[in-house]
Amino acid sequence: MDNLSAFDMIGPVMIGPSSSHTAGAVRIGNLAKEIVNNEYQDIKIYFHGSFKETYKGHGTDRAIIGGLLGYKTDDPKIKDSLKTAAEMGIKFEFFPIKLENVHPNTVKLEITDVDGVNTTITASSVGGGKIVVTRLNNTELNLKGEYYTLITFHQDQPGLIAKISEILNIYNLNIAEMQVLRERKGHQATAIINLDHEIEDQILSLIRGIPGIKTSKLIKPLN
Amino acid sequence: MENFNTVKELIEIAEKKEISLAQVVIDREIKITELSEAEVREKMKETLEVMRESVKPALNQDIKSMSGLTGGDAKLVDQARKEGKSLVGDLFSRIIANTLAVSELNSAMGKIVACPTAGSCGIMPGSLLTLAEEYQFEEEKIIEALFVASGFGMVIAKQASVSGAAGGCQAECGSASAMTAAAITYLMGGSNQAVASAAAVALKNLLGLVCDPVAGLVEVPCIKRNAIGSSNAVTAAEMALAGVESVIPIDEVITAMKEVGDALPESLKETSCGGLAVTPTACRIKKELQTESL
Numbered sequence: 001m002d003n004l005s006a007f008d009m010i011g012p013v014m015i016g017p018s019s020s021h022t023a024g025a026v027r028i029g030n031l032a033k034e035i036v037n038n039e040y041q042d043i044k045i046y047f048h049g050s051f052k053e054t055y056k057g058h059g060t061d062r063a064i065i066g067g068l069l070g071y072k073t074d075d076p077k078i079k080d081s082l083k084t085a086a087e088m089g090i091k092f093e094f095f096p097i098k099l100e101n102v103h104p105n106t107v108k109l110e111i112t113d114v115d116g117v118n119t120t121i122t123a124s125s126v127g128g129g130k131i132v133v134t135r136l137n138n139t140e141l142n143l144k145g146e147y148y149t150l151i152t153f154h155q156d157q158p159g160l161i162a163k164i165s166e167i168l169n170i171y172n173l174n175i176a177e178m179q180v181l182r183e184r185k186g187h188q189a190t191a192i193i194n195l196d197h198e199i200e201d202q203i204l205s206l207i208r209g210i211p212g213i214k215t216s217k218l219i220k221p222l223n
Numbered sequence: 224m225e226n227f228n229t230v231k232e233l234i235e236i237a238e239k240k241e242i243s244l245a246q247v248v249i250d251r252e253i254k255i256t257e258l259s260e261a262e263v264r265e266k267m268k269e270t271l272e273v274m275r276e277s278v279k280p281a282l283n284q285d286i287k288s289m290s291g292l293t294g295g296d297a298k299l300v301d302q303a304r305k306e307g308k309s310l311v312g313d314l315f316s317r318i319i320a321n322t323l324a325v326s327e328l329n330s331a332m333g334k335i336v337a338c339p340t341a342g343s344c345g346i347m348p349g350s351l352l353t354l355a356e357e358y359q360f361e362e363e364k365i366i367e368a369l370f371v372a373s374g375f376g377m378v379i380a381k382q383a384s385v386s387g388a389a390g391g392c393q394a395e396c397g398s399a400s401a402m403t404a405a406a407i408t409y410l411m412g413g414s415n416q417a418v419a420s421a422a423a424v425a426l427k428n429l430l431g432l433v434c435d436p437v438a439g440l441v442e443v444p445c446i447k448r449n450a451i452g453s454s455n456a457v458t459a460a461e462m463a464l465a466g467v468e469s470v471i472p473i474d475e476v477i478t479a480m481k482e483v484g485d486a487l488p489e490s491l492k493e494t495s496c497g498g499l500a501v502t503p504t505a506c507r508i509k510k511e512l513q514t515e516s517l
């Protein structure tokens with residue numbers, strides 16, 4: 001109980017009715033917003049399992065869209081998010097889906113931003129408002145929105161990860177966790193680096209400047 | 224700061240240091256959050272404000288849940304009371320109506336304070352705040368009562384669970400009712416032992432309560448179970464304040480609750496595969512909701 005707070009018992013303040021199906025869904029939307037980091041053009045939402053069965057009664061649809069619009073879990077505007085998004089000219093649609101080997105409360109999002117860039121995100125609400133993104137485009141990962149997370153997409157080559165670590169090291173940025181994934185040796189690879197602190201733009205551009213790095217994203221933690 | 228894992232330890236710290244139960248919980252919170260006492264109290268005051276606001280909408284407006292299944296019952300009870308038709312008297316009737324009001328707001332995507340969960344959010348504001356208003360307690364005293372409640376909640380969360388999926392509704396509405404009974408007894412000036420007894424009696428009375436939400440939604444039976452959680456909390460506090468003691472101490476009741484929760488089949492722990500959720504009426508409701516769904 002050492003890290004249990006009084007406000008875990010009397011709190012959080014939230015929009016009901018469900019911490020997993022409503023608050024968790026808002027947080028999935030919030031994290032997806034961080035990942036996309038641009039205005040939306042078109043959003044396709046696929047509900048799996050318990051989300052598919054009960055999304056309407058739990059307002060999971062409004063919660064996801066509200067989260068994508070940046071509303072926090074206690075924002076009463078969540079209830080009207082579908083109307084708001086439509087008024088903003090965002091196209092969105094909901095579909096049922098059956099996914100393999102996922103948590104019952106799972107959603108897949110296909111988002112096209114105003115520049116035509118597509119992002120596909122699969123995320124689950126695992127209880128008490130906690131969430132995890134399990135897939136980003138073609139990469140399987142484990143993103144919980146608890147850290148500042150640096151994600152790089154790069155060509156798999158020797159020494160590249162060491163260079164990233166070196167830059168982080170110079171600026172005294174502590175790596176909490178690091179995960180490197182690749183399709184095959186020498187091909188497309190992804191590094192997911194969880195940091196205790198925010199990275200300044202200047203350091204981010206140094207990392208982006210490393211030869212072999214195609215793109216990188218910095219995702220802020222959810223509060 | 225001293226930490227506590229049981230109610231016995233919580234009371235021992237208070238007695239050793241000659242401070243209130245609330246102060247033990249506040250001191251612990253200061254330590255783990257590194258906030259000042261004023262900040263910690265302020266945070267609870269803000270929480271209290273949200274609770275207070277959450278009572279109003281369903282009493283004053285016609286609200287419906289997202290599924291359309293529930294809403295309007297708080298108003299019915301309140302209306303009957305206003306017409307002088309209450310069976311149990313004005314105060315108790317207000318407690319029932321206010322509890323329903325918060326739970327209905329939750330089902331209608333309103334802003335609530337989970338206490339300890341969203342499904343059981345009506346019990347604390349419905350009973351504690353109604354009594355505090357009736358007897359005109361000062362804000363600081365209500366805030367302290369809420370800290371006492373959270374202290375009891377932490378022990379339950381540590382020793383058992385406050386999740387319906389893990390322990391059935393006894394863990395949600397049962398815990399909420401025990402926390403509320405403790406808060407009320409503290410507010411009304413009960414001794415530390417009386418506070419513990421009230422929580423013990425409240426939890427004992429709801430032991431074994433299953434979690435069987437119709438169509439998987441936090442509506443039926445949840446909303447009305449909140450009203451029972453409030454009635455139970457008030458009854459337990461009434462007894463404890465009169466000097467009635469729980470034969471089984473609260474810490475042992477919590478352990479028993481955990482055992483009962485573990486023994487409950489999965490079908491009665493939020494899966495909607497048993498209990499009320501599989502009655503013919505529930506099956507019909509589920510079907511109707513599904514046809515309008517994806």
Ligand code: SF4
Pocket residue numbers: 342343386387388391392393395396433434435436440441442443444445448493
């Ligand atoms: S029946 Fe289940 S979902 Fe409803 S309040 Fe109780 S524990 Fe929560």
